[in-house]
Amino acid sequence: MENTNLKKLHTVTLDASKCIGCGSCVKRCPTEAIRVRNGKASIIYDKCVACGECVRICKSLAKIPSYDKLEIINNYKYKIALIPPSFYGQFNNVANINYILTALKKIGFDFVFEVGIGAELVSQVTQKLVAAGRLKKPIISTACPAVLELINERFENLKPNLLPLLPPVDISAKLARERAITHHGVAESDIGVFFVSPCPAKVYSLKANKMVNSHYVDGVLSVAEVYMALMPIISKLHESKNLSEMGVLGLQWASSGGEAAGVMCEKYLAADGIENVIDILERLENGSMTDVEFVELNACISGCVGGVLNVENPFVAKARIRQLRKKFPAVGNTLAEIDKPLEYYLVERQLQTDGQSFDSDRQIAFEKLMEIQRIYQTLPQLDCGICGAPSCRAFCEDIVMGRIPADTPCPMVKGQKQ
Amino acid sequence: MQHIHLEYDVDGNNFVSAGQATENVKFCLKGLGINPQMIRRIAIAMYEGEINMVIHANGGKAIADIYMDKIVVQLVDTGEGIADINQAMQPGFSTATEDVRSLGFGAGMGLPNMRKYTDEFEIESTVGVGTHITMTVKF
Ligand SMILES: Nc1ncnc2c1ncn2[C@@H]1O[C@H](COP(=O)(O)OP(=O)(O)OP(=O)(O)O)[C@@H](O)[C@H]1O
Numbered sequence A: 001m002e003n004t005n006l007k008k009l010h011t012v013t014l015d016a017s018k019c020i021g022c023g024s025c026v027k028r029c030p031t032e033a034i035r036v037r038n039g040k041a042s043i044i045y046d047k048c049v050a051c052g053e054c055v056r057i058c059k060s061l062a063k064i065p066s067y068d069k070l071e072i073i074n075n076y077k078y079k080i081a082l083i084p085p086s087f088y089g090q091f092n093n094v095a096n097i098n099y100i101l102t103a104l105k106k107i108g109f110d111f112v113f114e115v116g117i118g119a120e121l122v123s124q125v126t127q128k129l130v131a132a133g134r135l136k137k138p139i140i141s142t143a144c145p146a147v148l149e150l151i152n153e154r155f156e157n158l159k160p161n162l163l164p165l166l167p168p169v170d171i172s173a174k175l176a177r178e179r180a181i182t183h184h185g186v187a188e189s190d191i192g193v194f195f196v197s198p199c200p201a202k203v204y205s206l207k208a209n210k211m212v213n214s215h216y217v218d219g220v221l222s223v224a225e226v227y228m229a230l231m232p233i234i235s236k237l238h239e240s241k242n243l244s245e246m247g248v249l250g251l252q253w254a255s256s257g258g259e260a261a262g263v264m265c266e267k268y269l270a271a272d273g274i275e276n277v278i279d280i281l282e283r284l285e286n287g288s289m290t291d292v293e294f295v296e297l298n299a300c301i302s303g304c305v306g307g308v309l310n311v312e313n314p315f316v317a318k319a320r321i322r323q324l325r326k327k328f329p330a331v332g333n334t335l336a337e338i339d340k341p342l343e344y345y346l347v348e349r350q351l352q353t354d355g356q357s358f359d360s361d362r363q364i365a366f367e368k369l370m371e372i373q374r375i376y377q378t379l380p381q382l383d384c385g386i387c388g389a390p391s392c393r394a395f396c397e398d399i400v401m402g403r404i405p406a407d408t409p410c411p412m413v414k415g416q417k418q
Numbered sequence B: 001m002q003h004i005h006l007e008y009d010v011d012g013n014n015f016v017s018a019g020q021a022t023e024n025v026k027f028c029l030k031g032l033g034i035n036p037q038m039i040r041r042i043a044i045a046m047y048e049g050e051i052n053m054v055i056h057a058n059g060g061k062a063i064a065d066i067y068m069d070k071i072v073v074q075l076v077d078t079g080e081g082i083a084d085i086n087q088a089m090q091p092g093f094s095t096a097t098e099d100v101r102s103l104g105f106g107a108g109m110g111l112p113n114m115r116k117y118t119d120e121f122e123i124e125s126t127v128g129v130g131t132h133i134t135m136t137v138k139f
């Protein structure tokens, strides 16, 4: 019940006037969540993990990722920006990242908090948990919300392996809010916390979380929009305030492998790109890769720098992050300084999903599966996509699940009815 | 009895494709709403079987018959066969070459795990003829 509501949060929507029905997104979608119907793409939200691949591939720009417009910050008296480490990779030739943070204050934020700080803390708590040896191995990172959603939906078996910690953005939101109250003397009700998101998955997860768990973030903005607002200001800045507080450990979370490297265990694996992630999850579920202790998975190529709401090419951004390393302190924020109990970092509640069953009644599900197999045998099994479904199996599933009429013919088997 | 019959060729020269039959079976079982722990046991056993056929038998066939209350998986190959089945079933026994070991296979745990994770496990093998494994997991 809960999740059907959550899935209505539609992180990606279609601009039907722009969609030409080419079917590129249908083929690209890693969870087979898109069909072309009546010449237009349509998303089956129950299957969508908000990875953003369809936004990336659509050359007609018909896939619209949803996020909050920058203006919404004006609904709050005291505005906090949460900036992910990948944000620093978006800028060319910025001599000092404090210019970026200073410019953020000029466009209306009262307080800028680096999510890299939350990341550093997550790394350190993870190190502790790994050392204590109480987590089920291999431990799977939960920082990428598209991966988390994928595991919830399709790899229920791997749920016990999930790192039981809040992602860095949630921890950062908590810390920033508290700091505004205690250090800056702001009234709690005046505070609005905004994450500048590199991807639609983060938009989805933070909004979903807001409905189910504690309230961490009030709005989710897009990197591209904030970038556009900053550019005219940054170019005119002549001085900056020392606002950056994070260290290298936090910075490296921007690209794939950075989180895993921060866990300080030798036997780690980092995979990026949603297809690669799915391959690894299948293998983990099959019980292979028994020698791996920590698995970092990022839906986007290169990690968060590859998010579809960014402005810069992922590889360029990744290279910049690497060059920025020397500008950050080797030791950033420590757990001791922050001084919070373990519970502060733990997830309250994982979002629940239905999984993938055809029906909650086994007998009916069984009949549906039989029917899928039967129809499948009548098809050419080319996965050509001409019918508007990504594969012959998906076409069968659509018929059996009642998404299309039972007598829908396969365009490749002309004149034949299933 | 009404059931779903699935058959897959397992390519003997392709490590990367090994696991495809297992993936398809997992898709079906998830569609049926089978308990995840059960799916995991089947996936482990079937994947090990697929890999064994790739490594030790130059490929073969993976067959799955899904019933309302159980799944029967057969792995059939026409490879070199196993001379001493008891020995092959010992945890840690492996004839894998160094090459294969360097890929992370060859711990000698495949067959023991296949038996451990399934409710019924039968293996028949004749040297020079091939190997036939039948595994059942009851839902
Ligand atoms: N299908 C098969 N055909 C021929 N020989 C086989 C077959 N399956 C297993 N064997 C033999 O049985 C031995 C033990 O198999 P088992 O799966 O337990 O270990 P392994 O494949 O060597 O290593 P691991 O499965 O741990 O990677 C193999 O080394 C091989 O000699």
Ligand SMILES: [Mg+2]
Residues within 6 Å of the ligand: B048, B051, B052, B106, B109, B110, B111
């Ligand atoms: Mg084996």
